[in-house]
Amino acid sequence: MRLFSIVGTRPEFIQSSTVHHAAKDFDGVSHHYIHTGQHYDDEMSLTFWEQLDLGMPDCELNVGSHSQNVQTGLILNKLGAVFADAQLAPDDWIIVYGDTNSVLAGALAAAKCPAGLVHLEAGMRSYDWKMPEEVNRVATDHLCDLALAPCSSAASTLLAEGLPEHRIGVIGDTIQAAYERYAAPAVASTIWIKQKISPYDYILVTIHRQENTDDQERLRRIASALRILQGRGHKLIMPLHPRVNRDFFEGLSVIDPVNYFDMLALEVGAKLIITDSGGVQREAYYSRVPCVILRDVTEWRELLNTGWQELVSPLHNTAIEIANICEGGIETKGDDVDVYEALDGADLIRILALGDGKWLHNIQEGSME
Ligand code: UD1
Ligand code: UDP
Numbered sequence: 089m090r091l092f093s094i095v096g097t098r099p100e101f102i103q104s105s106t107v108h109h110a111a112k113d114f115d116g117v118s119h120h121y122i123h124t125g126q127h128y129d130d131e132m133s134l135t136f137w138e139q140l141d142l143g144m145p146d147c148e149l150n151v152g153s154h155s156q157n158v159q160t161g162l163i164l165n166k167l168g169a170v171f172a173d174a175q176l177a178p179d180d181w182i183i184v185y186g187d188t189n190s191v192l193a194g195a196l197a198a199a200k201c202p203a204g205l206v207h208l209e210a211g212m213r214s215y216d217w218k219m220p221e222e223v224n225r226v227a228t229d230h231l232c233d234l235a236l237a238p239c240s241s242a243a244s245t246l247l248a249e250g251l252p253e254h255r256i257g258v259i260g261d262t263i264q265a266a267y268e269r270y271a272a273p274a275v276a277s278t279i280w281i282k283q284k285i286s287p288y289d290y291i292l293v294t295i296h297r298q299e300n301t302d303d304q305e306r307l308r309r310i311a312s313a314l315r316i317l318q319g320r321g322h323k324l325i326m327p328l329h330p331r332v333n334r335d336f337f338e339g340l341s342v343i344d345p346v347n348y349f350d351m352l353a354l355e356v357g358a359k360l361i362i363t364d365s366g367g368v369q370r371e372a373y374y375s376r377v378p379c380v381i382l383r384d385v386t387e388w389r390e391l392l393n394t395g396w397q398e399l400v401s402p403l404h405n406t407a408i409e410i411a412n413i414c415e416g417g418i419e420t421k422g423d424d425v426d427v428y429e430a431l432d433g434a435d436l437i438r439i440l441a442l443g444d445g446k447w448l449h450n451i452q453e454g455s456m457e
Pocket of ligand 2: 098099102263294296327328344345346347348349351352364365366367368371
């Protein structure tokens with residue numbers, strides 16, 4: 089059986105790592121990477137391939153940055169030729185992770201080829217159609233042969249949207265699986281020394297979502313809130329995604345994006361995490377660090393019930409309100425429960441090896457002992 093992971097962005101390299109390493113333990117299973125090139129700077133791509141030991145991509149599409157439609161179209165166009173070359177067969181599987189343009193293009197191309205398509209992180213919803221990610225994930229869920237959700241509420245969403253039961257499963261969280269594998273080695277990171285910060289004495293901040301970065305008012309409010317926090321004596325550290333206009337954050341501790349181990353170390357040692365990232369939001373909980381999510385909505389809403397996280401809209405709150413909520417959150421300690429489970433890569437591969445979801449169905453029926 090051949091597995092083809094289509095990946096293009098920083099989180100997808102991380103999300104796919106569990107499948108890549110699990111595949112090595114199966115005779116007769118080979119895992120191949122197709123890198124779309126949506127992310128291409130070394131610090132957004134190569135560093136993850138090296139650190140997570142993903143090998144080299146079997147195929148690189150090198151699409152780069154474009155408008156949403158051009159980027160999706162370019163990937164789709166190039167994948168057609170790659171799939172034809174690979175002579176895909178019905179027992180091959182294409183795997184896509186999450187909700188990026190690389191995911192949607194991969195799903196569209198896969199839907200028209202003989203191989204099966206499996207979507208990990210299926211069923212997550214913001215119900216905000218202005219987000220490109222919402223369009224990508226909903227379309228992908230409805231195109232795929234197997235929609236594997238990280239939690240039962242996401243599986244229920246898929247059922248309610250009319251996906252047949254035999255195409256839906258709960259397989260756990262890809263980010264949690266990577267976190268469990270890499271959080272321990274990551275503490276050897278020297279990022280604290282390099283950045284001259286002490287563990288538990290700083291606030292970690294990441295901002296990258298289009299709805300924040302492309303809206304000047306939201307960005308201004310976020311930057312003002314961070315300045316207020318800094319003015320009150322809080323040390324900030326802010327690895328910034330390349331899409332963000334750094335002029336807004338002048339005077340704040342902006343650094344270039346960091347590698348995954350450094351990021352995990354920064355998360356574990358933070359007294360508070362402020363983010364609009366879905367991956368960082370989950371890692372904050374896995375690290376049991378309080379987290380303020382600077383968004384109007386989160387797909388990972390179960391985390392809001394743990395008491396560790398607060399959703400704060402930069403649209404509906406002033407800078408001072410945002411700063412006050414963040415400061416209040418620092419001492420917050422919530423529940424200590426397992427909200428999601430980690431993706432088990434071996435389970436996934438066994439499900440795919442049986443083909444059309446029969447194994448999945450049997451697991452759900454409790455008859456697969
Ligand atoms: C994409 C995903 C988003 C995901 C994020 C992870 C879509 C629609 N969005 O957003 O869901 O959370 O990745 O980080 O797929 N850039 C560089 N160097 C790079 C990559 C990007 O400078 O290596 C800059 C370019 O100016 C580019 C901009 O970042 O135009 C946006 O990149 P893009 O991949 O289009 O979207 P992301 O914001 O990264
Ligand atoms: N990440 C990283 N370095 C950084 C910022 C993020 O390694 O400078 C990792 C982070 O630990 C998480 C993933 O990238 O695993 C999240 O990616 P991102 O925030 O870009 O996207 P999202 O998860 O929102 O799709």
